[in-house]
Amino acid sequence: MSLPQGGSVVICYSALSGVFALCWAALTGARGWWFFLPLCLLLLLWCYLAKLSLPPLRFKAVPGFLLFFSHQLILGAWDVAWRALAPAPRWAPCWQPYAINLTQAASQRLLASMVSLLPGTCAVNIEAGQPDVLLLHVLDGNTDWYKGVAALEQQLAWLLRDETAKGPTA
Amino acid sequence: MDCAGQLSVLSTVLSSLLLITGLFFFIAGSVGMLRFPDSFSRLHAVTKADSLGLGSIVAGLMFYGDLWQNLLLLLIWLLVLASGSVSCQLLARFAKAQQDRVQQDKT
Numbered sequence: 001m002s003l004p005q006g007g008s009v010v011i012c013y014s015a016l017s018g019v020f021a022l023c024w025a026a027l028t029g030a031r032g033w034w035f036f037l038p039l040c041l042l043l044l045l046w047c048y049l050a051k052l053s054l055p056p057l058r059f060k061a062v063p064g065f066l067l068f069f070s071h072q073l074i075l076g077a078w079d080v081a082w083r084a085l086a087p088a089p090r091w092a093p094c095w096q097p098y099a100i101n102l103t104q105a106a107s108q109r110l111l112a113s114m115v116s117l118l119p120g121t122c123a124v125n126i127e128a129g130q131p132d133v134l135l136l137h138v139l140d141g142n143t144d145w146y147k148g149v150a151a152l153e154q155q156l157a158w159l160l161r162d163e164t165a166k167g168p169t170a
Numbered sequence: 171m172d173c174a175g176q177l178s179v180l181s182t183v184l185s186s187l188l189l190i191t192g193l194f195f196f197i198a199g200s201v202g203m204l205r206f207p208d209s210f211s212r213l214h215a216v217t218k219a220d221s222l223g224l225g226s227i228v229a230g231l232m233f234y235g236d237l238w239q240n241l242l243l244l245l246i247w248l249l250v251l252a253s254g255s256v257s258c259q260l261l262a263r264f265a266k267a268q269q270d271r272v273q274q275d276k277t
Contacts, residue, residue, distance in 0.1 A: 026245040077195055077222030080214050084202030093211050116217050116258040117251070122210060124262045137210040137262060 012053050013044055019054075055106055056161040065159045072118050072148065079119040083139065094141035098134040098149055100126070104162050108132060111156055118148045181233045188230030195223030209265050217258040221251050 017040055024036045047053065083090045102108050112123040112134055120139040127133045138145045157163045177185065202215025228247045232240045 022245060023249065026242045026249070073218075073222060073225075076218040080202055080218045081195055081198035084198045084205055084215055084219070089205075089207075091206065091211060093208060112259055113252075113255045116213075116255045116262075117221060119218075120214070122213055122217070122262055123259050124210075124266050135266075137213075139211055139214050 013047070015054055016044065016047060055104075055110075057159055058161050061155075061158040065155050068151070068155050069114070069117075072152065076117055076119040080139070091139050092141045094138050095124075096136045096138050096141070096145065097127075098136055098146070100132045100134050101153060102156060102160075102163055104160070107156060107160050107163055108134070110160075111153055114152060114156075115149055118152060119143075119145075121145050121149060177233055185230045185233040188226045192223045192226030192230060195219045195226065199223060210262055213258050213262055217254050221254055224250055 020040050020043060021036070024032075024040075028036075100108050100111065102111055108126055112126055115121050115123040115134070115136065120143055122137040122139075124135045124137055127135060134149075136145070136149070196219070199215045199219030202219060203212050206212045206215055225247055228243045231243060235243065
């Protein structure tokens with residue numbers, strides 16, 4: 001992940017501090033700020049040394065992405081719920097490779113994490129190659145799992161500014 | 171909510187529906203854990219069903235809290251969502267590595 005340059009460093013790490021503070025407030029009931037301050041500094045130092053930062057976003061794409069993700073989250077939960085509760089077994093688990101079109105390593109990791117909340121798919125590993133391949137565990141190999149993963153990848157390409165918003169190739 | 175701190179009938183009904191929906195998805199996820207054939211399939215059940223189940227429970231509880239409490243509930247749900255999807259991937263990667271090693275030892 002590339003490190004932000006110049007004034008954007010201050011904005012980026014201020015935003016990160018804000019996120020950390022919000023999480024701390026939620027988890028501790030807004031107590032123990034004297035303990036949080038050195039912890040926050042250590043976290044920021046680690047992010048700086050490990051070159052981790054918040055990815056630049058296309059803010060126009062955020063509402064569409066949230067809508068898409070919420071829809072997929074509901075579909076994914078419903079899909080697994082009816083398979084679990086159906087009287088007859090409705091699963092045919094299998095392994096499937098998916099060629100990733102996203103170019104940045106951070107974007108690929110984000111795709112791998114989010115795929116696990118989509119209907120019927122669970123990411124296992126990213127195998128480096130030309131192109132990089134995402135190894136997926138599919139709950140039912142007879143379903144059209146590819147369409148959902150490709151749609152999520154397209155949404156991420158629109159959302160993340162470092163990516164070119166081109167369609168995935170089958 | 172009215173002056174006496176009581177929920178209106180509509181709010182009570184909506185809240186109850188959301189809480190029941192959350193309960194349904196938690197039960198479905200637990201049944202999936204017991205019924206699905208392998209550890210990878212079981213990960214599907216706990217990740218997806220429980221994420222939405224917790225979301226529904228949080229949405230149902232939001233009728234009872236003030237703005238700050240509701241924001242905190244929402245943040246906690248988002249943290250659970252993020253940690254659930256990441257830990258699902260890490261567990262699946264570990265299980266696959268173990269599986270590959272066992273198969274390698276057999277051959």
